[in-house]
Amino acid sequence: MDLPTVGLPALPRLLAAPAPGWVETTDVIVVGSGVAGLTAALHLREAGLHVTVVTKVDIDEGSTRWAQGGIAAVLDPADSPTAHAHDTEVAGVGLCDPASVRALVEEGPTRLRELMRIGAEFDRNPDGSLMLTREGGHRADRIVHAGGDATGAEVQRALHAAVRRDPWIRLVEHALVLDLLRAPGDGPGGLGPACGVTLHVLGEGSEDGVGAILGRAVVLATGGMGQIFAATTNPAVSTGDGVALALRAGAAVTDLEFVQFHPTALIVPAGGPGAGLAQQPLVSEALRGEGAHLVDGDGKRFMVGQHELAELAPRDVVAKGIHRVLLATGEEHVFLDARHLGGDFLARRFPTIVASCLAIGVDPATDLIPVAPAAHYASGGVRTDLRGRTSIPGLYACGEVACTGVHGANRLASNSLLEGLVFSRRIAEDIAAGLPEQARPAETGAWVGGPGRLVPAAGTPELQRAMTRGAGVLRSAETLAATAATLRALGEGAGVPRTADWEATNLLTVASTLVAAGYARQETRGCHWREDFPVADDRWLGHLVAEVGPDGLLAERWEKNS
DSSP states (O other): OOOOOOOOOOSSOOOOOOOOOOOOEEEEEEEOHHHHHHHHHHHHHHOOOOOOEEOOOOOOSSSGOOOOOEEEOOOOOOOOOHHHHHHHHHHHHTOOOOOHHHHHHHHHHHHHHHHHHHHHHOOOOOTBBBBOHHHHHHHOOEEEOSSSOOOOHHHHHHHHHHHOTTEEEEOOOOOOEEEOOOOOOOSSSGEEEEEEEEEEETTTTSSSSSEEEEEEEEEEEOOGGGSSSBBBBBBBSOOOOOHHHHHHHTTOOEEEEEEEEEEEOOOTTTSTTTOOOOSOOBTHHHHHHHHOEEEEEEETTTTTTTBBGGGGSSSSHHHHHHHHHHHHHHHHEEEEEEEOHHHHHHHHHHHHHHHHHHHOOOOTHHHHHHHEEEEESSSSSSEEEETTTOOTTTTTOGOOOOOOSSSEEEOOOTHHHHHHHHEEEEEEEHHHHHHHOOOOOOOOHHHSSOOOOOOOGGGGGHHHHHHHHHHSSSEEEEEEEHHHHHHHTTTTOOOOHHHHHHHHHHHHHHHHHHHHHHHHHHOBBBBBOOOBBBBGGGGOEEEEEEEOOTSEEEEEEEEEEE
C-alpha cells in the first residue's frame, strides 16, 4: 500500500549529552516504576537475577497510582475468558492480536492473585468475596477495585513495599534515561543487542550527572506520552521517553495513532484552584458504571441512542459523543450527573473523585460535574511479541510504552493494569530462560553521525497546543499538516543538554511519529477519528510500523492483518 506522507522534522538518533562520568553493572535494567516495571523486577528477582530499577522521579510518581477504575479479570463463575476476550476485541475494532488477548484474559486471574499474595488489598463484600463492578465496554461485572476509586494507589503501594523488602533490587530515582547502549553485532550499522543505558541522575557527581548502567537485558516500562497534548490525565513525567529512546535506537514502533482520550476528565474552571496544571484529574467511568449520566447544558442525556450501552459505551465512542456536543454548542465541557447516587455512597465508593471535585468547588452530591475528553492512554507503542521482545535483541517493553497487540485501535477499560501484570511476568520468564553474558557497548555515535539537535523546552506549550488542535480527538489531513508544520519549526530550535530539553526532544520525536501515522491512516477506527475519512475501511485492517533511519527520517511501512 502506498502510504500518504507529510513533511516532518529530522529526528535525533542520539541525544546530545556529556560523556558518562560513572558506570555500574547489573543483570537487568528496568526503566520505570509503575505496575509493569515493578512487577517485572519482582519476577526477575524470583529467577535469582540482580535488578536495577531506574525511575524518573520518585518511585510512586508514575501513572499507576492515578488509575481509579480497577483491574479487569474473570473471577465470577458466570463470566468467562472468552467473554472478556470478546469485549476486548470489540473495543479494539479489528486490530487486536488474538494470541495476545488470549494471554491477557487467560493468565490475568492468576497474575491478579499473585498481586494479592504480595499484599494488595481490594474491596470486598460483607461475605469476604471480591467486590466486582462494570466499566465502559464490559458486558459483565469483572472489575476489582481498591479504596473505592484508588486502585492504582493500592497496587503501587503493595508493589513498592515488596520491592523495598528486596535488597537485590537497586532503585535509582530522579533519573532520566537518555539512550540505549548496544553491543557490536550484525544489525544495521554493526550494532547488536541491547547492553545498557545512559542516564542523567540529578546530583550524581556533577551538575549534569550523566552516567551509564550496563546490563544483560533492558526492560522499558516508562509509561505513556500524554504530555504531548495540552490536556491529559497523565502525570507530568509522561513525556514519551521510552518510545523516543526506542526509536532513536532503531526499534520498531506501531499503532501510535491510537491515543485514547478519556471521555471524562475533570475540567477546572479558568482562574479557579488547580487551573493550569499539567495533569487533569480523572473522573473514572466506574462512576458511570454505578449509574451516573452524561448530560449537556440543557440536562439532556445525549449518549442515549448513540450506542446500545449509552454512557457505558467504549471510551472512543463516548469521547466522540462528548466532542460532537462541544462542537455543536461551543462549550468547553459537558456534565456528569451523579446526584441521584447520594452523597454517602459517592464519598464511600469514590473518595478520590469527590475530593478532586470539592477542591474546585463542585460537590457531586448536589452539583453537576464538568467533564471533557483529555489524552489518557496510548494503545500503541514499542512493538513487542508475546514475550515482550522488541525488534532489538535484549530490549523488552511492557505496560503503556509497549504495543503488545492487546488493545488494537482502542483499549478496553481496566485492561491496562492487567496487561502490565501479565506481560511483565512473560518478560521475566523469557529473560531468565536465556540471559546472555554482559557485552561491552559499541560506539553508536559514528553510525548516526553524532548527537542530533535538541529541542528547547520553551517550545513545549506550542507543541502541546498544536497536537491538541490538529491531532487530538478530531483529526483531518488539513489539521495534521498544520501540526506537522509546527513540529518542523520546533525541530529547528537549538536546545542544550539538560533535562527539560531532553524531554522536549522526546516529545517532538513521539509527536512526529503520531502525526505521521495519523496522516497516513485514511479512515476512522477506534480512537483515531478522521473528520475527512469518517468511517472505518477494511483496507486499513492492519498496522503502521514506524522506524527512524540513520538519517533521522521517519520511515513507515504497512503490515496487513494476517
